[in-house]
Amino acid sequence: MNTSLSVLMDVECIPFKETGYFSKLICDYLDQNEALRPFYNRFPLLENFEDQIKEKQANFPKTHRKVLVDSLTAQYEGFEVSESTQAHIDALTNENTFTVVTGHQLNLFTGPLYFLYKIVTTINLAKELQEKYPKQHFVPVYWMATEDHDFDEINYFNLHGKKVKWNLKASGAVGHLSTDGLDEVFDIFAAELGNLGISERLKELFKKAYLEHSNLTDATRFLANALFAEQGLLIVDGDDAALKKLLMPYAEKDIFEHTPFQTISRSIEGLTQASADYTIQVNPREINYFYLKDGLRERIIEKHGKYHVVNTHMDFSKEELLKEIQEFPERFSPNVVARPLYQEVILPNLCYIGGGGELAYWLELKAYFEELDVTFPMLMLRNSALLITKKQAEKVKKMDLEVRHLFMKQHSLINKKIRDISNIDIDFSPQKKLLEEQFQHMYELAEQTDESFLGAVKAQEVKQKKGLDALEKRLLTAQKRKLKDHVIRLTELQNELFPNQSLQERQLNFSEMYLEMGEDLIPALLQYLHPFEADFVVLTH
Known part of the structure; x- marks a missing residue:
């Protein structure tokens, strides 16, 4: 999509706490409430990135860069890579290159509208950092949650108040799912769009993404690339044996020593003591890894002195599981607690951009990162917007x-x-x-x-x-x-x-706003969503 346009819109900003849609925890974080200070590294102000850069540079193994670049090069095989995306991949070999990251599930046709807002915030943050720190290089990254298995959360999107749904009995990691059957979803989508000229671009996008790629991972990569390649967005799939190998020393500490369980539990206790109104987003398990193989993604638990894969007949002794970890790292899939660590281990990352719920669980993790000597990233609330015709x-x-x-x-x-x-x-x-x-x-x-x-x-x-x-x-x-x-x-x-x-961004699919704004949609978001302006934005087209 052409993202170089300038779009004239009326802008109004409303403080997040005045909208009534954001938790006390997030509003307090944005106010830099002293009670939350122990739970994050640095607050995301432009000037604070200087120290974050120094810390990450000193604490990120050079050897990880080559593994990362080789994996990304392999992941992009068969895809059209824009000049700016290729430049970003190449730059990652350099010790002066850093990433800023957002992550999201593989929602059908991007799912809710805020998928775009997350990525736009990330792209704009990279641009602002580039301007402020010209000696470094900054890469915007979208981390695909390919290993997630909550299919019911991603198998639909809303259009004109109707649910366009992919009916499939699915199991295992969603990224492995075949796109067979999505031609029926396309027919429903096309019928709802009608035959207006502007709808043809959306139909073409859906077709090329889902009917010309064999699995959901490739379909999502194509779609995100089609929307944001011009901006140099880098799309990372963590379901990768070479990248997982870098994670395995940490996975062993989790599985055999229960490190995150103890540390995060203490952090949760600290948060609840800071305020009874803080909602705890996730709780750690004693083991925070799934076993991933052939349509299977099930929890690993310790049971009767063995390591058991839930809902299967698979059991491992400690020695057998260690051998499995060393030989097949790709079979070990981090859960919501361990995935942030994975991301920070393999990426030279400075900042994570997420919604309120995501930042709430990241705030539980700092002590866990410190115990494992992994730099904790800065945490930035993504932009939120209401689009008004x-x-x-x-x-x-x-x-x-x-x-x-x-x-x-x-x-x-x-x-x-x-x-x-x-x-x-x-x-x-x-x-x-x-x-x-x-x-x-x-x-x-x-x-x-x-x-x-x-x-x-x-x-x-x-x-x-x-x-x-x-x-x-x-x-x-x-x-x-x-x-x-x-x-x-x-x-x-x-x-x-x-x-x-509910907020428009949590309900509508981007296609609905594209029918209103056409090629102006993404340029308008890039133009008006500023990562350091901590207000809810109302845009009138």
């Missing part, structure tokens, strides 16, 4: 709303709007204040005469306040009925922009 923007204006109002819970938004447009005052706050003043006098009177009456006075105050609340609600309900057309229009608009009462 011209037609939707006109509706917002016509309803005399501000875009930030649309982030409110629907019932609160409706109540606010009814209060704003009603020709009677439905806010009983003054009456409640007056009531409180009257009861204050009664409290004083009770204290001077008989303190045993204080409870009765309090009960009466509560009762009368509840009565006012009930009257306010009844009046509001009556006004909603009277102003029903306003409520319907408002609800429809919010449901368009926040499908399923």
